[in-house]
Amino acid sequence: MQTVSTNICERMGHSQELSELKSGTVIGFYLCNKSIHEISLLLNIPRSTVSGIITKWKQLGTTAT
Template identity: 70%
Template sequence: EFQRGTVIGRHLCNKSSREISSLLNIPQSTVSCIIRMWKRLGTTATQPRSGRPCKLT
């Protein structure tokens, strides 16, 4: 969560995806996905996935 917040903070400071990925040493595709999710949902928290819950027993 901290890293996602850092990505969004740098994005709000008008840094490019390429600059953010090199500064934080993470792939550019990851940076783009985080920014896209933040723009679409307004949050970077992981969302529940669709599908049947796993069987425990």
Template identity: 80%
Template sequence: MQTASTNICERMGCFQKLSAFKRRAVISCHLCNKSICEISLLLNIPLSTVSGIITKWKQLGTTATDRPHKMTERGQCMLKHTVLRSRQLSAEPIA
């Protein structure tokens, strides 16, 4: 028997990181023309999560959870210094 707190946790979306397998399963179901609602019920994942996974896959071509790092302050200073020092260079050698 579940207590009220675990039931709320399941319904209200306490953060759980989905496995790569479940993310691939969402995309596989999507490619088989299943609706977001059907995928959600089939895999027991919230609709918003399914929608987010599909949207990310369409935009970025990946379902990975790690995000690219932002440029650090030091990196920005070094880039600015390089650009100011050699203004004749094109973007390719600077990068």
């Protein structure tokens, strides 16, 4: 029997993307002046992912895939 993992890094793999809700949450925290490190810890996702979401949002104005 497999155990359920709460770590998104273990569940995601390289081919999956974060949901729009999770990406929107990252942007919400960013707009509330949370650092990339803080957002990463709060949502349990890698800092590189958080940074990528913020960069994409700044460039394109959206978090949609």
